[in-house]
Amino acid sequence: MIARFPKARLILASKSASRRAMLDAAGVTYEAIPADVDERAVEASLEGAAPGEIAEALAVAKAAALAPAHPDALVLGSDSLVVVDGRRFDKPESREAAADHLCFFSGKVMELHSGAAIVRGGGCEWSHAAIARLHVRDLSDSFIESYLAAEWPEIGYCAGAFRIEAMGVQLFDHIEGDQFTVLGMPLLPVLGALREFGVIEA
Template sequence: MMSPAPTPNSAPRLILASKSASRRAMLDAAGVPYEAIPADIDERGIERGLSQSSPPEIAEALSVAKAAALAAQHSDALVLGSDSLVVAGGKRFDKPGSREEASDHLRFFSGKTLKLHSAAALVRGDTCVWAAPSLARLEVRELSEDFIQHYLTEEWPEVGSTVGVFRIEAMGVQLFKSIEGDQFTVLGMPLLPLLDALREEGVLLA
């Protein structure tokens, strides 16, 4: 016997544990009903405890931690957590803390390939019901110092909240020669598998 299709009154409440504009824009464009409540967790502390883990494992663990933090406070909701991290030249990069640090990151990225790991997780109560990582590779062109400073004049402080110092939907696209991978991964979340999971959980119509 088939389950009845979810209605606005029967579908689970979905909370996005993030203030990310790009993740909100993805969900809005896809027609996903949700509310956004940023999670407050010690990301760097969690990362230190995962020093032996791989980048996709770290991105997934942070996604779960963000969702779990809010799920503990909202037992009636399904909570979506998401995270992204960048690896370049064998080094993992966090969000820049200042414009000067952003300049340093861009100088290091110049001429290299960024591996962008994005992940998402769904948590209900104390249980992670779904999680998935994804990967995109972005080849950075050779960046002149003049370009880096002009770019940051235009894009700072908005790119200060991004691990790769770019918004692909804005001027950040000028950083790259080529991109390999899902556009949603580049924007910060594996949207297509997430939509499948939301259908399984009854948030979206199957």
């Protein structure tokens, strides 16, 4: 049973517009504060771990980075990572890298792992990871060029080089998994945890 923290203040440890939009649309009151975390160092410490475990650990790390400075609050962290053909893909560092990623993704199944965690003070109170499988259609060179002309540099902040709520939806012909996981946070389990914690009404 999750311990309840009545009227607890909620902090979202993220600057992600899509994660903020999800919480806003769900009617959750929160404050957004970006977390400063060396994601590569966290990943290196988890070498050999499953992608879902890494996404969950990154979510915990982001929340834990802010929690000590806000002991009265519950801190929600979230992170996503992409795997295609067994290969991890981070956010593209340049337009050229994004084009390379998209060429590699063409005709393949993208696994998108989204993790979330809630930390209070010095401990993780709750965490969860979910997966969506996105079937990338065959992408022509001309489509990739026009797509990047429209979407760069915004997709430079996105694992998988796409925003599903924008032109990125054109990359796929089939998606397995819920839209929230694709957007970068397993929202339904998060809302369930927030109800248990007393942040939102049960």
